[in-house]
Amino acid sequence: MSGSGRRRRSGTIRAGRSRATVALAVLTGLMACLDARESRSVDASGDREGEGSAVSVEGAFALDPLGGDRIAIYANLVNAGSSSDTLVSITTDVGGSSSLHEMALEEGIMRMRPIPAIAIPAGSSVLLEPGGLHGMLEGLERIPAAGQKIRVTFYFSGTAPIEAVLPVRHPGDVQGGHAHP
Amino acid sequence: MTGGRPGHARLHDTAPFRRRWPPVRAVVGGLLTFLLGCAAPEEGSRLAIVSERLSATQHLQPYHMPVVTLTDQTGAPFELRARAAGKVTVLYFGYTQCPDVCPITMSRVARALSLLDEETRARVLAVFITVDPERDSPEEIGRWLGAMDPSIYGLTGSQEAVDDAVRQLGFLLPPLERPDSGWYEVAHPAALFLFTPELLGRYGYPHGDPTPEALAEDLRNLVTFDW
Numbered sequence: 001m002s003g004s005g006r007r008r009r010s011g012t013i014r015a016g017r018s019r020a021t022v023a024l025a026v027l028t029g030l031m032a033c034l035d036a037r038e039s040r041s042v043d044a045s046g047d048r049e050g051e052g053s054a055v056s057v058e059g060a061f062a063l064d065p066l067g068g069d070r071i072a073i074y075a076n077l078v079n080a081g082s083s084s085d086t087l088v089s090i091t092t093d094v095g096g097s098s099s100l101h102e103m104a105l106e107e108g109i110m111r112m113r114p115i116p117a118i119a120i121p122a123g124s125s126v127l128l129e130p131g132g133l134h135g136m137l138e139g140l141e142r143i144p145a146a147g148q149k150i151r152v153t154f155y156f157s158g159t160a161p162i163e164a165v166l167p168v169r170h171p172g173d174v175q176g177g178h179a180h181p
Numbered sequence: 182m183t184g185g186r187p188g189h190a191r192l193h194d195t196a197p198f199r200r201r202w203p204p205v206r207a208v209v210g211g212l213l214t215f216l217l218g219c220a221a222p223e224e225g226s227r228l229a230i231v232s233e234r235l236s237a238t239q240h241l242q243p244y245h246m247p248v249v250t251l252t253d254q255t256g257a258p259f260e261l262r263a264r265a266a267g268k269v270t271v272l273y274f275g276y277t278q279c280p281d282v283c284p285i286t287m288s289r290v291a292r293a294l295s296l297l298d299e300e301t302r303a304r305v306l307a308v309f310i311t312v313d314p315e316r317d318s319p320e321e322i323g324r325w326l327g328a329m330d331p332s333i334y335g336l337t338g339s340q341e342a343v344d345d346a347v348r349q350l351g352f353l354l355p356p357l358e359r360p361d362s363g364w365y366e367v368a369h370p371a372a373l374f375l376f377t378p379e380l381l382g383r384y385g386y387p388h389g390d391p392t393p394e395a396l397a398e399d400l401r402n403l404v405t406f407d408w
Contacts (some may be wrong), residue, residue: 063281066328072280101280108352108387110282110371130281131388171281172288172329172393 053085053158055120062092063130064146064170071096071144073135073152073166077118078125085158086117087126087135093151094144096137103131117157130174146170231406236395237375237384244374244382246270247349251310251336254323259336261308261346262380268306269403270376271396273389274347274369276313277325282389284329286373291330292393297400304404307333312354312369314343350374350382375399378408 060075071094079085089098100118104111110131118133120126128134135154144150146168153163232239246262253259271290275283290307297305309326311317314337322335337343340357347354352370359365373391375384384399391399 063284064328066284067324068277070278070280103282105371105388108370108372109354109368111355111368112280112366114366130285134280136280170288171284172292174281174285 053079053083053120053122053156054081055079055085055156055159055162057154057162057164060152060164060166061174062144062150062152062166062168063174064168065140065143066171067143069096069140069143070136070138071140071150071168072130073137074128074130075154075164076125076127077120077154079120079122081159082122083158084119084121085156086119087154088117088157089155090135090137091153091155092137092140094137095141096139099136099138100133101136102133105131120156144168146173227406231402232384234402235384235399236391237386237399239384240382244350244376244385246272246376246380246382247346249338249342249346249349251338251342251346252319254319254326254335256319259334261336264334265306265308265376265380267378268304269378269400270306270308270374270380271400272308272310272374272376272382274310274312276311276367276369277317277321278313279367279369282371283369284325286389287326287333288329289391289393289396290373291333293391293396293400294330294332296393296397301401301404305400308336309333310336310343310346312343312347313357313367314338314340315357315359375403377403377406 056078058076058078060073063072063074065071071092073090073092077087087100089100091098100115101112102115104113115133118126118128126133148168149165150168151163152166153161155161246265248262250258250260271293273283273286273290275286277283287309294302294305294307307330309322311322317337319335319337322337323331326333326335344354347370350370354368354370355366357365357367371387371389373386373389373396374382375386376382377384384403386396
Protein backbone atom coordinates (compact mmCIF):
# COMPACT_ATOMS: atom_id res chain seq x y z
CA MET A 1 0.00 0.00 0.00
CA SER A 2 1.92 2.99 -1.19
CA GLY A 3 -0.94 5.32 -2.02
CA SER A 4 0.03 8.75 -0.86
CA GLY A 5 -3.25 9.87 -2.43
CA ARG A 6 -5.08 8.49 0.56
CA ARG A 7 -3.52 11.05 2.77
CA ARG A 8 -5.94 13.45 4.37
CA ARG A 9 -5.29 16.84 5.76
CA SER A 10 -6.10 16.82 9.44
CA GLY A 11 -3.82 19.63 10.55
CA THR A 12 -3.38 18.18 14.01
CA ILE A 13 -1.74 15.16 15.51
CA ARG A 14 -4.94 14.27 17.32
CA ALA A 15 -7.76 12.76 15.33
CA GLY A 16 -10.61 15.15 14.88
CA ARG A 17 -13.67 14.12 16.84
CA SER A 18 -17.04 15.69 16.82
CA ARG A 19 -19.50 15.74 19.67
CA ALA A 20 -21.69 13.56 17.51
CA THR A 21 -19.00 10.91 17.33
CA VAL A 22 -18.59 10.93 21.06
CA ALA A 23 -22.37 10.71 21.56
CA LEU A 24 -22.56 7.83 19.15
CA ALA A 25 -19.75 6.18 21.03
CA VAL A 26 -21.71 6.32 24.25
CA LEU A 27 -24.74 4.83 22.54
CA THR A 28 -22.79 2.02 21.00
CA GLY A 29 -20.52 1.63 23.97
CA LEU A 30 -21.78 -1.73 25.12
CA MET A 31 -21.55 -3.24 21.68
CA ALA A 32 -18.15 -1.73 21.15
CA CYS A 33 -16.92 -3.24 24.39
CA LEU A 34 -18.01 -6.64 23.18
CA ASP A 35 -16.21 -5.98 19.92
CA ALA A 36 -13.12 -4.93 21.79
CA ARG A 37 -12.72 -8.37 23.29
CA GLU A 38 -12.61 -9.94 19.89
CA SER A 39 -10.41 -7.35 18.28
CA ARG A 40 -7.64 -7.75 20.83
CA SER A 41 -6.37 -10.31 18.45
CA VAL A 42 -4.82 -8.59 15.48
CA ASP A 43 -7.46 -8.02 12.86
CA ALA A 44 -7.30 -5.55 10.03
CA SER A 45 -10.85 -6.04 8.88
CA GLY A 46 -12.81 -4.46 11.72
CA ASP A 47 -14.47 -1.42 10.26
CA ARG A 48 -17.44 -1.18 12.62
CA GLU A 49 -15.40 -0.87 15.76
CA GLY A 50 -13.77 2.36 16.75
CA GLU A 51 -16.83 4.56 16.71
CA GLY A 52 -15.92 5.31 20.30
CA SER A 53 -12.20 5.21 19.79
CA ALA A 54 -10.16 8.36 20.17
CA VAL A 55 -6.68 7.48 19.12
CA SER A 56 -3.80 9.89 19.32
CA VAL A 57 -0.21 9.49 18.22
CA GLU A 58 2.47 10.60 20.68
CA GLY A 59 6.23 10.85 20.55
CA ALA A 60 6.44 9.49 17.02
CA PHE A 61 9.76 9.31 15.22
CA ALA A 62 11.43 7.60 12.29
CA LEU A 63 14.79 5.87 12.33
CA ASP A 64 17.49 7.13 9.96
CA PRO A 65 17.72 4.38 7.32
CA LEU A 66 21.47 5.09 6.96
CA GLY A 67 21.16 5.36 3.22
CA GLY A 68 18.93 2.30 2.81
CA ASP A 69 15.55 2.49 1.12
CA ARG A 70 13.38 1.44 4.08
CA ILE A 71 12.45 3.31 7.20
CA ALA A 72 11.01 2.20 10.53
CA ILE A 73 8.33 4.27 12.27
CA TYR A 74 7.71 4.35 16.03
CA ALA A 75 5.06 6.00 18.18
CA ASN A 76 2.96 5.64 21.26
CA LEU A 77 -0.61 5.00 20.12
CA VAL A 78 -3.02 6.11 22.81
CA ASN A 79 -6.65 5.09 22.70
CA ALA A 80 -8.60 7.27 25.14
CA GLY A 81 -11.89 6.07 23.74
CA SER A 82 -14.30 3.40 24.82
CA SER A 83 -13.77 0.98 21.97
CA SER A 84 -10.75 -0.67 20.53
CA ASP A 85 -9.10 0.42 17.32
CA THR A 86 -6.38 -0.92 15.09
CA LEU A 87 -3.50 0.65 13.21
CA VAL A 88 -3.73 -0.80 9.74
CA SER A 89 -1.16 1.07 7.66
CA ILE A 90 1.17 4.02 7.35
CA THR A 91 2.04 6.30 4.47
CA THR A 92 4.77 8.92 4.19
CA ASP A 93 5.77 11.84 2.01
CA VAL A 94 8.96 9.96 1.15
CA GLY A 95 7.06 7.06 -0.44
CA GLY A 96 7.53 3.42 0.37
CA SER A 97 5.06 0.61 0.81
CA SER A 98 3.67 0.07 4.27
CA SER A 99 3.91 -2.97 6.48
CA LEU A 100 3.65 -3.58 10.20
CA HIS A 101 6.06 -5.82 12.04
CA GLU A 102 6.64 -7.28 15.43
CA MET A 103 9.97 -8.40 16.83
CA ALA A 104 10.23 -11.40 19.07
CA LEU A 105 13.20 -12.60 21.10
CA GLU A 106 13.17 -16.36 21.50
CA GLU A 107 16.07 -18.27 23.00
CA GLY A 108 18.52 -15.56 22.16
CA ILE A 109 17.32 -15.24 18.56
CA MET A 110 15.69 -12.01 17.42
CA ARG A 111 13.02 -12.50 14.77
CA MET A 112 10.85 -10.08 12.85
CA ARG A 113 7.39 -11.03 11.63
CA PRO A 114 4.83 -9.17 9.52
CA ILE A 115 1.48 -8.62 11.21
CA PRO A 116 -1.71 -7.43 9.51
CA ALA A 117 -2.58 -4.74 12.04
CA ILE A 118 -1.78 -3.49 15.53
CA ALA A 119 -4.66 -3.56 18.02
CA ILE A 120 -5.05 -0.61 20.38
CA PRO A 121 -7.50 -1.68 23.12
CA ALA A 122 -9.93 0.87 24.49
CA GLY A 123 -8.52 3.00 27.27
CA SER A 124 -4.94 1.88 26.79
CA SER A 125 -1.91 2.54 24.69
CA VAL A 126 0.42 0.54 22.51
CA LEU A 127 4.05 1.48 22.16
CA LEU A 128 5.79 1.01 18.85
CA GLU A 129 9.46 0.95 19.84
CA PRO A 130 12.78 -0.49 18.72
CA GLY A 131 12.89 -4.19 19.46
CA GLY A 132 9.10 -4.39 19.58
CA LEU A 133 6.38 -3.31 17.20
CA HIS A 134 7.04 -0.93 14.36
CA GLY A 135 5.70 0.32 11.08
CA MET A 136 7.97 0.02 8.08
CA LEU A 137 8.08 1.60 4.68
CA GLU A 138 10.10 -0.15 2.02
CA GLY A 139 11.18 1.09 -1.37
CA LEU A 140 11.40 4.76 -0.42
CA GLU A 141 11.31 7.32 -3.24
CA ARG A 142 13.40 9.73 -1.20
CA ILE A 143 15.80 8.67 1.51
CA PRO A 144 15.71 10.94 4.55
CA ALA A 145 18.55 11.32 7.05
CA ALA A 146 18.84 12.16 10.73
CA GLY A 147 17.91 15.74 11.51
CA GLN A 148 15.31 15.92 8.74
CA LYS A 149 11.57 15.57 9.18
CA ILE A 150 9.09 13.45 7.30
CA ARG A 151 5.33 13.66 7.06
CA VAL A 152 3.62 10.46 8.11
CA THR A 153 -0.04 9.45 8.08
CA PHE A 154 -1.29 6.70 10.36
CA TYR A 155 -4.43 4.87 9.18
CA PHE A 156 -6.79 3.22 11.64
CA SER A 157 -9.78 0.97 11.24
CA GLY A 158 -12.00 3.10 13.44
CA THR A 159 -10.57 6.60 13.62
CA ALA A 160 -9.84 9.17 10.94
CA PRO A 161 -6.25 9.08 9.71
CA ILE A 162 -3.75 11.00 11.78
CA GLU A 163 -1.06 12.99 10.09
CA ALA A 164 2.09 13.91 11.94
CA VAL A 165 5.50 15.38 11.23
CA LEU A 166 8.15 13.02 12.52
CA PRO A 167 11.78 13.73 13.33
CA VAL A 168 14.27 11.32 11.76
CA ARG A 169 16.65 10.11 14.43
CA HIS A 170 20.05 8.50 14.06
CA PRO A 171 20.01 4.99 15.59
CA GLY A 172 22.79 6.07 17.95
CA ASP A 173 20.51 8.74 19.40
CA VAL A 174 17.60 6.46 20.17
CA GLN A 175 17.22 5.99 23.89
CA GLY A 176 15.90 2.87 25.50
CA GLY A 177 14.67 0.63 22.79
CA HIS A 178 15.29 -3.06 22.72
CA ALA A 179 12.10 -4.25 24.36
CA HIS A 180 13.17 -6.78 26.91
CA PRO A 181 10.87 -9.75 27.27
CA MET B 182 46.20 -32.67 43.54
CA THR B 183 42.83 -34.35 43.84
CA GLY B 184 44.05 -37.58 45.52
CA GLY B 185 44.88 -38.17 49.15
CA ARG B 186 42.46 -35.83 50.72
CA PRO B 187 40.63 -37.42 53.60
CA GLY B 188 36.98 -37.86 52.77
CA HIS B 189 37.46 -37.41 49.06
CA ALA B 190 37.17 -41.15 48.34
CA ARG B 191 33.80 -41.23 49.99
CA LEU B 192 32.36 -39.39 47.02
CA HIS B 193 32.47 -42.66 45.13
CA ASP B 194 30.44 -44.39 47.80
CA THR B 195 27.09 -43.62 46.18
CA ALA B 196 24.67 -45.09 48.74
CA PRO B 197 25.45 -42.75 51.62
CA PHE B 198 25.90 -39.95 49.11
CA ARG B 199 22.28 -40.29 48.05
CA ARG B 200 20.91 -40.67 51.55
CA ARG B 201 22.67 -37.68 52.97
CA TRP B 202 22.48 -35.73 49.78
CA PRO B 203 22.03 -32.11 50.87
CA PRO B 204 24.89 -32.00 53.42
CA VAL B 205 27.13 -34.01 51.12
CA ARG B 206 26.37 -31.63 48.29
CA ALA B 207 27.50 -28.75 50.46
CA VAL B 208 30.70 -30.57 51.33
CA VAL B 209 31.36 -31.44 47.68
CA GLY B 210 30.66 -27.88 46.63
CA GLY B 211 32.99 -26.53 49.26
CA LEU B 212 35.68 -29.01 48.33
CA LEU B 213 35.42 -28.18 44.63
CA THR B 214 35.60 -24.48 45.32
CA PHE B 215 38.60 -25.09 47.55
CA LEU B 216 40.34 -27.22 44.91
CA LEU B 217 39.63 -24.72 42.14
CA GLY B 218 40.90 -21.98 44.37
CA CYS B 219 44.09 -23.95 44.95
CA ALA B 220 44.54 -24.53 41.23
CA ALA B 221 44.70 -20.87 40.36
CA PRO B 222 44.14 -18.67 43.36
CA GLU B 223 45.42 -15.50 41.77
CA GLU B 224 43.96 -16.12 38.32
CA GLY B 225 40.49 -16.78 39.71
CA SER B 226 40.35 -13.72 41.89
CA ARG B 227 41.88 -11.48 39.21
CA LEU B 228 39.20 -12.60 36.75
CA ALA B 229 36.50 -12.15 39.37
CA ILE B 230 37.66 -8.60 39.98
CA VAL B 231 37.59 -7.63 36.31
CA SER B 232 34.24 -9.41 35.81
CA GLU B 233 32.73 -7.50 38.68
CA ARG B 234 33.76 -4.20 37.13
CA LEU B 235 32.02 -4.91 33.84
CA SER B 236 28.52 -4.00 32.78
CA ALA B 237 28.57 -7.00 30.47
CA THR B 238 27.17 -10.34 31.58
CA GLN B 239 29.79 -13.00 32.25
CA HIS B 240 29.38 -16.29 30.38
CA LEU B 241 30.36 -19.01 32.81
CA GLN B 242 30.91 -21.24 29.80
CA PRO B 243 32.80 -18.97 27.41
CA TYR B 244 32.02 -19.12 23.72
CA HIS B 245 34.82 -20.00 21.33
CA MET B 246 35.53 -17.59 18.53
CA PRO B 247 34.12 -19.23 15.40
CA VAL B 248 36.53 -20.70 12.86
CA VAL B 249 35.45 -18.94 9.71
CA THR B 250 36.87 -16.94 6.83
CA LEU B 251 34.56 -14.32 5.37
CA THR B 252 34.90 -11.23 3.17
CA ASP B 253 35.11 -7.70 4.54
CA GLN B 254 33.46 -4.62 3.05
CA THR B 255 36.49 -3.93 0.87
CA GLY B 256 36.25 -7.41 -0.66
CA ALA B 257 39.31 -8.72 1.20
CA PRO B 258 39.26 -12.10 2.94
CA PHE B 259 38.90 -11.94 6.69
CA GLU B 260 39.98 -14.89 8.80
CA LEU B 261 38.14 -14.21 12.03
CA ARG B 262 40.31 -16.04 14.56
CA ALA B 263 43.59 -14.84 13.05
CA ARG B 264 42.42 -11.23 13.06
CA ALA B 265 40.90 -11.36 16.53
CA ALA B 266 43.82 -13.06 18.27
CA GLY B 267 45.43 -10.75 20.79
CA LYS B 268 42.59 -8.21 20.64
CA VAL B 269 39.41 -7.60 22.53
CA THR B 270 36.69 -8.30 19.98
CA VAL B 271 33.17 -6.94 19.85
CA LEU B 272 31.11 -9.25 17.64
CA TYR B 273 27.56 -8.85 16.42
CA PHE B 274 25.41 -10.72 13.92
CA GLY B 275 22.70 -8.82 12.06
CA TYR B 276 21.66 -7.60 8.63
CA THR B 277 21.52 -4.21 7.01
CA GLN B 278 17.76 -4.34 6.31
CA CYS B 279 17.15 -4.91 10.02
CA PRO B 280 14.75 -2.15 11.07
CA ASP B 281 16.12 -1.15 14.41
CA VAL B 282 18.03 -3.43 16.74
CA CYS B 283 20.96 -3.94 14.34
CA PRO B 284 21.59 -0.27 13.50
CA ILE B 285 20.96 0.72 17.11
CA THR B 286 23.39 -1.86 18.45
CA MET B 287 26.06 -1.08 15.86
CA SER B 288 25.60 2.67 16.38
CA ARG B 289 26.22 2.14 20.06
CA VAL B 290 29.33 0.15 19.25
CA ALA B 291 30.46 2.99 16.97
CA ARG B 292 29.85 5.57 19.71
CA ALA B 293 31.69 3.43 22.24
CA LEU B 294 34.70 3.12 19.92
CA SER B 295 34.75 6.90 19.49
CA LEU B 296 35.06 7.27 23.26
CA LEU B 297 38.26 5.21 23.42
CA ASP B 298 41.74 6.69 23.34
CA GLU B 299 43.91 5.72 20.40
CA GLU B 300 45.92 3.13 22.30
CA THR B 301 42.86 1.32 23.59
CA ARG B 302 41.12 1.55 20.22
CA ALA B 303 44.11 -0.13 18.55
CA ARG B 304 43.60 -3.16 20.77
CA VAL B 305 39.90 -3.53 20.02
CA LEU B 306 38.45 -5.27 16.98
CA ALA B 307 34.83 -4.54 16.11
CA VAL B 308 33.15 -7.00 13.75
CA PHE B 309 29.69 -7.14 12.22
CA ILE B 310 28.69 -10.34 10.41
CA THR B 311 25.61 -10.37 8.20
CA VAL B 312 23.20 -13.27 8.50
CA ASP B 313 21.65 -12.23 5.18
CA PRO B 314 24.67 -12.44 2.88
CA GLU B 315 22.66 -12.72 -0.32
CA ARG B 316 21.33 -9.17 0.07
CA ASP B 317 24.26 -7.82 2.06
CA SER B 318 27.07 -7.44 -0.44
CA PRO B 319 30.39 -5.96 0.73
CA GLU B 320 29.28 -2.68 -0.88
CA GLU B 321 25.95 -2.67 0.95
CA ILE B 322 27.61 -3.40 4.31
CA GLY B 323 30.22 -0.75 3.55
CA ARG B 324 27.53 1.87 2.99
CA TRP B 325 25.65 0.84 6.12
CA LEU B 326 28.67 0.75 8.44
CA GLY B 327 30.08 3.85 6.78
CA ALA B 328 27.16 5.81 8.23
CA MET B 329 28.22 4.64 11.71
CA ASP B 330 31.95 3.88 11.84
CA PRO B 331 33.90 2.71 8.79
CA SER B 332 36.57 1.20 11.06
CA ILE B 333 34.14 -1.54 12.06
CA TYR B 334 34.69 -4.62 9.92
CA GLY B 335 31.55 -5.76 8.14
CA LEU B 336 31.71 -9.35 6.95
CA THR B 337 29.73 -11.33 4.44
CA GLY B 338 30.23 -14.65 2.67
CA SER B 339 28.28 -17.70 1.64
CA GLN B 340 25.10 -18.47 3.54
CA GLU B 341 26.68 -21.76 4.61
CA ALA B 342 29.76 -20.04 6.05
CA VAL B 343 27.68 -17.49 7.95
CA ASP B 344 25.25 -20.11 9.28
CA ASP B 345 28.19 -22.23 10.37
CA ALA B 346 29.75 -19.33 12.28
CA VAL B 347 26.46 -18.74 14.10
CA ARG B 348 26.10 -22.46 14.80
CA GLN B 349 29.60 -22.58 16.32
CA LEU B 350 28.31 -20.16 18.95
CA GLY B 351 25.44 -22.50 19.71
CA PHE B 352 22.66 -20.64 17.89
CA LEU B 353 20.49 -22.31 15.30
CA LEU B 354 18.87 -19.85 12.94
CA PRO B 355 15.70 -20.77 11.05
CA PRO B 356 16.44 -21.25 7.34
CA LEU B 357 15.88 -18.21 5.16
CA GLU B 358 13.08 -18.68 2.68
CA ARG B 359 13.41 -16.11 -0.03
CA PRO B 360 10.44 -15.49 -2.27
CA ASP B 361 11.24 -14.07 -5.72
CA SER B 362 10.01 -10.73 -4.60
CA GLY B 363 8.96 -9.13 -1.39
CA TRP B 364 9.56 -9.47 2.28
CA TYR B 365 11.20 -12.34 4.08
CA GLU B 366 11.99 -12.95 7.68
CA VAL B 367 15.57 -12.79 8.88
CA ALA B 368 16.51 -14.00 12.34
CA HIS B 369 19.74 -13.22 14.14
CA PRO B 370 21.28 -13.71 17.58
CA ALA B 371 20.28 -10.77 19.75
CA ALA B 372 23.47 -10.70 21.79
CA LEU B 373 26.52 -8.51 21.42
CA PHE B 374 29.54 -10.71 22.19
CA LEU B 375 32.80 -9.67 23.82
CA PHE B 376 35.80 -11.91 23.17
CA THR B 377 39.01 -11.68 25.12
CA PRO B 378 42.41 -11.88 23.38
CA GLU B 379 42.58 -15.68 23.84
CA LEU B 380 39.50 -15.84 21.58
CA LEU B 381 37.09 -16.71 24.37
CA GLY B 382 33.69 -15.10 24.47
CA ARG B 383 33.66 -14.62 28.22
CA TYR B 384 31.24 -11.70 28.26
CA GLY B 385 28.32 -10.26 26.36
CA TYR B 386 25.16 -8.22 26.41
CA PRO B 387 22.24 -10.62 25.90
CA HIS B 388 20.04 -7.98 24.27
CA GLY B 389 22.82 -6.18 22.47
CA ASP B 390 22.05 -2.89 24.17
CA PRO B 391 24.87 -1.55 26.32
CA THR B 392 25.08 2.21 26.47
CA PRO B 393 28.09 3.50 24.53
CA GLU B 394 29.64 4.69 27.82
CA ALA B 395 29.21 1.30 29.50
CA LEU B 396 30.61 -0.55 26.50
CA ALA B 397 33.58 1.82 26.26
CA GLU B 398 34.33 1.33 29.96
CA ASP B 399 34.08 -2.45 29.59
CA LEU B 400 36.46 -2.35 26.63
CA ARG B 401 38.96 -0.28 28.64
CA ASN B 402 38.82 -2.79 31.47
CA LEU B 403 39.20 -5.77 29.15
CA VAL B 404 42.08 -4.21 27.20
CA THR B 405 44.06 -3.40 30.33
CA PHE B 406 43.59 -6.85 31.84
CA ASP B 407 46.52 -9.21 31.38
CA TRP B 408 44.86 -12.20 29.71
